[in-house]
Amino acid sequence: MAGYGNQPIYIVDPSKERTTGKDALSMNIASAKAVASIVKTTLGPKGMDKMMVNIMGDITLTNDGATILEEMEIEHPTARMIVEVAKTQEKMAGDGTTSAVVMTGALLDKAQKLIETGVHPTVLVKGYAMATQKALETLNNYAVTVEKIDRDMLEKIAHTSITGKASEMARGHLAQICVDAIYAIENEGKVNVDKDIVMAKEVGGNIDDTELINGISIRKEALHNEMPRRIENAKIALIDTDLVFAKTNTNSKLHVDSAEQLFDFKEQEKANFRALIQKIIDTGANVVFCSKKMEDYALHFFKEANMYATRRVKDEDMEVLSYSTGAALVRNVNEITADDLGYAELVEQEDEHEEKTYIKGFKDARTMTILIKGGSEHVTDNIERVFDDALHVVKSVYEDGTIVPGGGASEIEVAQALRKYAASVEGREQLAISAFADAVEELPKAIAENCGFDTIDTIINLRAKHGTVKNAGLDVETGDVIDMLEKGIVDPLRVKTQAIKSASEAAIIVLRVDDMLRAREQAMMDVKPEHNVHNYDATGML
Incomplete structure (x- = not known):
């Protein structure tokens, strides 16, 4: 609001809430960190699950970051933007949604501390952009090439994705199904998981009864006993x-x-x-x-x-x-x-008394069905989400042919490269690059914390061992730092690079906001019962 004489001049609609400067930035950073803190405890093989109950009483039990954020009713605009980060990560890489969100929160947390010491957000934006390019370059150089015919490595990729989920006990069987499905639908080096693989759920039996069907399976049967099966x-x-x-028209009349x-x-x-x-x-x-x-x-x-x-x-x-x-x-x-x-x-309806029909052998399509079985609807729903992640990460490796060691090894490699790079950069951007390195290390810290290990000791051991063993990562079972490639714990390169890009872009967008206008919610005007529209007909009040 400005003034001219004694008359106020409103430049901004007074009905809108306005937050400016550091207050706007702090509020946006706080909302992003709040979202990250919600999913942080689900990160890694030992991550915890979240139970969400909607207004209908339906229960969703999962530790999948994308599912958790999708089910939550988030209102704050910045928090909703962080949810979009998870959706983008899911769409582009198929997994790593929790990592992307946690890294976004960590980047903003480190940025806030620098802003409080007097570093301008514009400097942080430039430094984060420089750090992103260096991190992606480091990951590409760090990646290991995988052949499409290397079935053993593809199964290890699926293993890593499934580990920590509710179906972990059957991960060997599920990993085999994932790889079989990818090989079956492959077309000239490309894989269309979303279209060519159908998920069918059947309550009954156990997870080990889950099977891959060449074709389509639907829960229907022939409607007449004498129809061919x-x-x-x-x-x-x-x-x-x-x-x-x-049917005859509603207004029709029939004289008989x-x-x-x-x-x-x-x-x-x-x-x-x-x-x-x-x-x-x-x-x-x-x-x-x-x-x-x-x-x-x-x-x-x-x-x-x-x-x-x-x-x-x-x-x-x-x-x-x-x-x-x-x-x-x-x-x-x-x-x-x-x-x-x-x-x-x-x-074919294989069993005359079974309500199930199979459709097999297509001219152009390579459709396969994964028939998921479990003891309850919650179990089958959870396994479906497990397959969705595992299939997409195997697809990523099959198409790209590149992996990186898991267990925090790639994050430590990136962090060390960024700190070395920061030392060569003049100006305050050096602080932003170092902050980016610290934020990347928040991922192995969170994994260690969710395993019950001391985070400081874990990071110190990872840094020390990484100097001699380039693939050194955290063994979540023992807490030791070992060679992740030898252990068979690996991640797709696409998942890691996309997580860094998504997190960096989201953090930069938040840091560039210094003014926030938000319309206030308006309550509905009270109407007397006798004036309610439902109390009127076409000619007047009833």
């Missing part, structure tokens, strides 16, 4: 609408003078519906998946045509079937043609 060279129709008798007229009307309805079903049969289809209702009357005609048919297929299953078989989702049966059909080498 096995169809080779399947021509598949995907009907995304109701297969029911046509005799029972014969009513009978004729019913017969005409059946004839029209029969013609509709015949359009599907005439395309040459021998398998019908319907996502909605299907009249029992239709089953008779599909049975007579020796076709397999089922109904109320989930929308996500219909989308997978469409992608894999090449079939179009038909929403107007009157317009269906043979070109709308998809193909599979085999559609």
Whole structure:
């Protein structure tokens, strides 16, 4: 607000909350650090789990950083931006979300301490940018090359990702499934995990019963006992609408003078519906998946045509079937043609009494299904999240062919390189680069803390051993510092580089903000009950 004479001049809307200068920066840094502190205890193989209960009473039990932040109802804008860091990390690398968030909080914490000593945020922004480039260069030089055919190393990558999750006891079996799935869907050196691998969950049995299926598995069965349970060279129709008798218009009136007229009307309805079903049969289809209702009357005609048919297929299953078989989702049966059909080498309901159908052998797709089994819904949900992370990290290594030692070894390598680099930089940017090195070391500190080890002793041992053993990292079981490559504890290079880029970019954005305007929440105006809109009709008050 400015003034001219005795008249105030409002430059900024007075209804907005405004925070400026160091207050704005401190508030934003505090919110980012708060988010980081929430997920920090989940970091590493010995990290703790978080239990989240929504307003419906549904429980989510996980230590996956992306899932935790997604389930939380975060309001502060800076905190929401940190959540976006996790989403970006998940999208680009598939894992390392917790590391990216914790590093963001650490970078801002170190920056705040320098700001309090008089270092300007602009200097920190420049220093952090320089440190980021040096850290990425160091990691690329530190990386180890892996061949695509090195199955043993790919399984070690999956092992490292799964370790610390609720399914850790079965990590050997799950790691094998991950690698088998990646090899199965590989196409010219590229892997599309999100499209070519389907997760199906089944409560019952235990984690060791989880299996990889070549094709698609859906929890449906043939609707008639006399329908075939096995169809080779399947021509598949995907009907995304109701297969029911046509309804007359709501405002229509039917005058019937005799029972014969009513009978004729019913017969005409059946004839029209029969013609509709015949359009599907005439395309040459021998398998019908319907996502909605299907009249029992239709089953008779599909049975007579020796076709397999089922109904109320989930929308996500219909989308997978469409992608894999090449079939179009038909929403107007009157317009269906043979070109709308998809193909599979085999559609089979293996057990006549089991509600499960397999679709296998596609022309262009390489779709595989991981059938997850567990003792409860919470267990299967957790395993699904484990597979999501593990598959993506194996994909990263398969496509990039590069790994780095785990157990904090890569972070120590980066921190030491940054401190050496800082000594060669003139000006206050040197302080920012050194602060960046300290922030990177917060990751192995957090891992050690979550294991119950002393963080100071751990960092001292890591620094000392790293001078002679370049791959030295923390053994979370014993607390010793050992060679991580020999131990088989490795991480994808992509996960580490993306975490540094995401954390650095988020920290720089926060440091550049010195003025924050926020609209105040406005309460709804009280309305007298007699003036409520629901108490009026078209002509006046009821």
